[in-house]
Amino acid sequence: MDTDYVAEILKGSPRAISRVISWLENDDPRASGCMEKIYPHTGRAYILGITGSPGSGKSSLTDKLTQKLRSQGLTVGIVAVDPTSPFTGGAILGDRVRMGDIAMDPGVFIRSMATRGYLGGLAQATSNAVKILDAAGKDIILIETVGVGQDEVDIIRIADTVCLVLVPGLGDVIQSMKAGVMEIADVYVINKSDRPGADQLCAEVTHRVAQDVEIRARQWPPPVVQTVATENEGIDEMADAIQAHRSYLEQSNRLIDKRRERTRDETLQMIHYELFRAIKAYLSRDHRMDQLVSDIMERRENPYRLMHRMLKNYLRLPESDISLNAD
Amino acid sequence: MDTDYVAEILKGSPRAISRVISWLENDDPRASGCMEKIYPHTGRAYILGITGSPGSGKSSLTDKLTQKLRSQGLTVGIVAVDPTSPFTGGAILGDRVRMGDIAMDPGVFIRSMATRGYLGGLAQATSNAVKILDAAGKDIILIETVGVGQDEVDIIRIADTVCLVLVPGLGDVIQSMKAGVMEIADVYVINKSDRPGADQLCAEVTHRVAQDVEIRARQWPPPVVQTVATENEGIDEMADAIQAHRSYLEQSNRLIDKRRERTRDETLQMIHYELFRAIKAYLSRDHRMDQLVSDIMERRENPYRLMHRMLKNYLRLPESDISLNAD
Numbered sequence: 146m147d148t149d150y151v152a153e154i155l156k157g158s159p160r161a162i163s164r165v166i167s168w169l170e171n172d173d174p175r176a177s178g179c180m181e182k183i184y185p186h187t188g189r190a191y192i193l194g195i196t197g198s199p200g201s202g203k204s205s206l207t208d209k210l211t212q213k214l215r216s217q218g219l220t221v222g223i224v225a226v227d228p229t230s231p232f233t234g235g236a237i238l239g240d241r242v243r244m245g246d247i248a249m250d251p252g253v254f255i256r257s258m259a260t261r262g263y264l265g266g267l268a269q270a271t272s273n274a275v276k277i278l279d280a281a282g283k284d285i286i287l288i289e290t291v292g293v294g295q296d297e298v299d300i301i302r303i304a305d306t307v308c309l310v311l312v313p314g315l316g317d318v319i320q321s322m323k324a325g326v327m328e329i330a331d332v333y334v335i336n337k338s339d340r341p342g343a344d345q346l347c348a349e350v351t352h353r354v355a356q357d358v359e360i361r362a363r364q365w366p367p368p369v370v371q372t373v374a375t376e377n378e379g380i381d382e383m384a385d386a387i388q389a390h391r392s393y394l395e396q397s398n399r400l401i402d403k404r405r406e407r408t409r410d411e412t413l414q415m416i417h418y419e420l421f422r423a424i425k426a427y428l429s430r431d432h433r434m435d436q437l438v439s440d441i442m443e444r445r446e447n448p449y450r451l452m453h454r455m456l457k458n459y460l461r462l463p464e465s466d467i468s469l470n471a472d
Numbered sequence: 473m474d475t476d477y478v479a480e481i482l483k484g485s486p487r488a489i490s491r492v493i494s495w496l497e498n499d500d501p502r503a504s505g506c507m508e509k510i511y512p513h514t515g516r517a518y519i520l521g522i523t524g525s526p527g528s529g530k531s532s533l534t535d536k537l538t539q540k541l542r543s544q545g546l547t548v549g550i551v552a553v554d555p556t557s558p559f560t561g562g563a564i565l566g567d568r569v570r571m572g573d574i575a576m577d578p579g580v581f582i583r584s585m586a587t588r589g590y591l592g593g594l595a596q597a598t599s600n601a602v603k604i605l606d607a608a609g610k611d612i613i614l615i616e617t618v619g620v621g622q623d624e625v626d627i628i629r630i631a632d633t634v635c636l637v638l639v640p641g642l643g644d645v646i647q648s649m650k651a652g653v654m655e656i657a658d659v660y661v662i663n664k665s666d667r668p669g670a671d672q673l674c675a676e677v678t679h680r681v682a683q684d685v686e687i688r689a690r691q692w693p694p695p696v697v698q699t700v701a702t703e704n705e706g707i708d709e710m711a712d713a714i715q716a717h718r719s720y721l722e723q724s725n726r727l728i729d730k731r732r733e734r735t736r737d738e739t740l741q742m743i744h745y746e747l748f749r750a751i752k753a754y755l756s757r758d759h760r761m762d763q764l765v766s767d768i769m770e771r772r773e774n775p776y777r778l779m780h781r782m783l784k785n786y787l788r789l790p791e792s793d794i795s796l797n798a799d
Contacts, residue, residue, distance in 0.1 A: 181776035188771075401769075409765045412775045413755070417748040419779050420787060424747065425740060427789040438736045442728075444515075448739045449508035452746050460747065461788045462754045 151182040157281045159254055166256055166274050180273055183280045188404075190222070190279040191391060194288045194304030196297065201310040202336040205374035206383070207289050211247045213384045214285050221247075222278030222286040225257040226271050226300055254278060268299035269414055275303060301329065303407060305400060306390045308332045308383070311350065313342035328359055331367055332386045338371035338379065347371060365393050424459060478509040484608045486581055493601050497586055507600055510607045515731075517549070517606040518718060521615045521631030523624065528637040529663040532701035533710070534616050538574045540711045541612050548574075549605030549613040552584040553598050553627055581605060595626035596741050602630060628656060630734060632727060633717045635659045635710070638677065640669035655686055658694055659713045665698035665706065674698060692720055751786070 153161030168176035195210075197203045204225075211221045247253045256278075258271060271288065278286050288304055290297045301307050309330035333354070335347050350369050354360055360367065368386045372379030394400035428434040440446035480488030495503035522537075524530050531552075538548045574580045583605075585598060598615065605613050615631055617624045628634050636657035660677050662670055677696050681687055687694065695713045699706030721727035755761040767773035 177776060181774055184774050184776060185771050405765055405769055408768050408775075409761060412764065412768060412778070413748075413752055413761075415775060415779045416751060416755075416782055417744075419783050420747055420751065421740075421744045423783055423787055424743060424789070428740075434736060434740075437739065438732055441735050441739060442732055444512050447508055447511050448735070448742060449504060449511060451739070452742045455743055456746050456750055458790070459788055460750055461786055462750070463785070 151179055154179075154183060154277060154281050155186060162254060162277055162281050163256070165277055166258075169270050169273050170259055176273070180276065183276060186280040187276045188279070190275075190283055190286045192275060192286045192288065192304045192306075193387060194290070194301040194307040195310060196290050196301050196307065196330075197310030197334075197336075198312070198315055199291055200315065201312045202374045203289050203291075203310050206308075206310060206334065206336060206372065206380075207287055208247055209374050209377050209380045210383060211253055211287065213380050215247070215250060215252055219284040220252045220282065221254075222275075222281070222283035223247075223253065223255045223289065224271060224274050224278070224286065225255070225289045226267060226297075254281070254283065266299070266414065266418070268303070269411070269418065271300050272303050272411055298329070302410070305394060305403060306331045306387050308334050308387065310334045310336050311346060312337045313340045313346045327353070328357065331365065331390045332383070333367055333369040334379075334383055335369060335371045336374055339373045339376070343371060364397060364399075365390065424455075478506055481506075481510060481604060481608050482513060489581060489604055489608050490583070492604055493583055493585075496597050496600050503600070507603065510603060513607040514603045515606070517602075517610055517613045519602060519606075519613045519615065519631045519633075520714060521617070521628040521634040522637060523617050523628050523634065523657075524637030524661075524663075525639070525642055526618055527642065528639045529701050530616050530618075530637050533635075533637060533661065533663060533699065533707075534614055535574055536701050536704055536707045537710060538580055538614065540707050542574070542577060542579055546611040547579045547609065548581075549602075549608070549610035550574075550580065550582045550616065551598060551601050551605070551613065552582070552616045553594060553624075581608070581610065593626070593741065593745065595630070596738070596745065598627050599630050599738055625656065629737070632721060632730060633658045633714050635661050635714065637661045637663050638673060639664045640667045640673045654680070655684065658692065658717045659710070660694055660696040661706075661710055662696060662698045663701055666700045666703070670698060691724060691726075692717065 148161070150161045150165055154165060165176060165179050167173075168179070193210075195203050195207055207223060207225075211223065214221050248255060256274060258267070258274060275286050275288065288300060290300050307330050309327065309332070311333065313335070333350050335343055335350070337343070338347075347369055354367055354369070368389070370379055370382045370386050372383055374380070391400075394403065428437070437446065437451065441448050441451070475488070477488045477492055481492060492503060492506050494500075495506070520537075522530050522534055534550060534552075538550065541548050575582060583601060585594070585601060602613050602615065615627060617627050634657050636654065636659070638660065640662070660681070662674050662677070664670070665674075674696055681694055681696070695716070697706055697709045697713050699710055701707070718727075721730065755764070764773065764778070768775050768778070
């Protein structure tokens with residue numbers, strides 16, 4: 146008889162959590178059924194995002210912050226989607242040893258996500274992993290991701306509070322700005338603040354934040370915190386800044402708005418993905434796709450025109466739809 | 473009267489090329505019509521990908537390789553999708569001056585792509601930009617991108633020949649392996665080969681390549697080339713290696729296979745994107761989506777169940793389909 150993985154997850158079983166996340170990673174059909182059953186038990190955890198360039202010390206910060214949260218009696222789930230993270234890379238780089246303290250703590254669950262191969266996108270897989278940890282009863286879920294590229298921005302948007310980690314001398318302020326990460330940070334963390342240039346970087350970030358029209362339009366002026374994660378310095382201040390942001394979100398009802406927006410995005414993404422999956426399966430039958438590709442290659446068919454024709458023929462969006470409560 | 477941008481692009485007008493790429497970036501509805509008209513004129517250019525970590529000197533290599541290709545009488549289009557590239561970052565970093573030689577050459581068209589905000593994905597936008605340059609008559613199209621993340625791997629797959637740039641002392645071999653870039657390189661370039669450790673890195677890459685089962689299964693043993701781009705050293709060898717790979721692809725019919733695969737992926741991606749757009753537009757009408765999100769938030773609706781219901785109700789995939797030649 147099969148284990149009831151959903152019941153096990155709700156009891157917090159690390160084995161069941163790992164198993165279902167692996168199903169998500171492998172696009173195993175059993176994942177979908179589990180997610181459907183898990184969904185009603187989600188929405189309780191608080192989600193933190195920690196992002197920054199490779200070498201910014203995100204993992205050390207995650208480690209120390211987790212110890213701090215544990216000392217407050219909170220349970221923690223960590224989802225590392227950073228290919229440069231020692232959590233993710235432990236198996237190759239042998240760095241997992243550094244995470245010894247929290248890795249042995251039963252109140253902490255650490256999971257690294259492969260950063261490629263998800264048919265529905267990495268952000269959706271991460272979101273599902275977060276939901277599993279949420280249903281498993283973790284109080285805080287920490288997503289660690291490298292701050293480069295659209296993928297990562299999509300992932301970090303899952304978080305209620307986003308911490309952007311910057312380091313003196315890496316020139317990552319400009320890169321973060323370009324990647325669009327600068328604007329979505331709720332807390333700026335200047336890590337390795339014992340290095341030369343930390344005060345200058347702190348001043349630069351404070352200045353930029355003060356000048357940014359988009360950031361200024363919000364009610365929350367993002368604080369800039371200085372840390373030296375390896376020395377456990379500034380971790381209390383970082384935890385306080387996160388807590389302050391959380392209180393702000395809760396008291397201003399912004400948390401509900403934020404989660405509503407996230408639910409909207411995720412739902413659209415899911416529908417999108419499943420529809421595409423169905424169409425792709427359809428086109429793969431009877432060599433339909435092979436024939437189409439040959440026609441396109443030989444310029445007998447135009448892919449842009451084809452696309453519009455398919456859309457017209459394959460999609461049935463009723464004016465009045467009994468399957469939606471909206472009508 | 474509107475300019476006929478398609479006719480202008482076919483004549484190679486830089487202004488028309490820029491305009492239509494901007495439409496792509498801004499998701500302007502005019503882009504789609506142009507792409508449809510441009511498509512029959514594509515397929516002639518050879519596409520090179522140059523990828524590597526920030527700081528590996530990709531842009532200097534691109535610059536010097538472009539000069540080499542120009543000396544052979546070839547015209548070159550450059551699409552930079554690297555947020556750390558001086559092509560892309562010129563406006564902020566003031567590095568564009570370094571690209572003075574090729575930037576003033578009318579046989580070279582340089583375009584940087586914003587790395588976020590594309591509804592259809594950065595890879596699709598890049599692919600469309602490449603098609604525009606192809607239709608505009610450029611012989612070689614060079615895509616420069618940073619080798620991190622799924623986005624970049626998707627982008628680099630557009631190329632016929634992929635050059636992976638590595639640098640002694642950056643430890644980027646392991647990162648490239650993780651990002652899945654190592655396996656898709658056709659030519660390895662060890663840049664900054666005047667630095668200590670170059671020979672060792674060269675030996676390491678040669679060793680890894682020789683050991684990789686997947687790479688060994690192919691007919692093409694990827695060469696490892698040493699360069700010092702800033703001194704114009706090794707550029708001839710790099711160009712020769714690229715030419716050798718091109719000859720191999722053409723003579724073995726692998727080029728056709730590769731492009732067939734790319735056409736398949738791109739066509740599916742386009743359908744994917746347009747489908748999403750249509751569904752999103754539909755759900756946004758009459759506050760359907762707002763109501764759905766409220767129901768999901770309050771756990772009256774389960775997004776996973778909803779998704780399957782929509783799939784059943786919205787898709788019409790005929791057994792026999794007159795719109796497809798396959799039937």
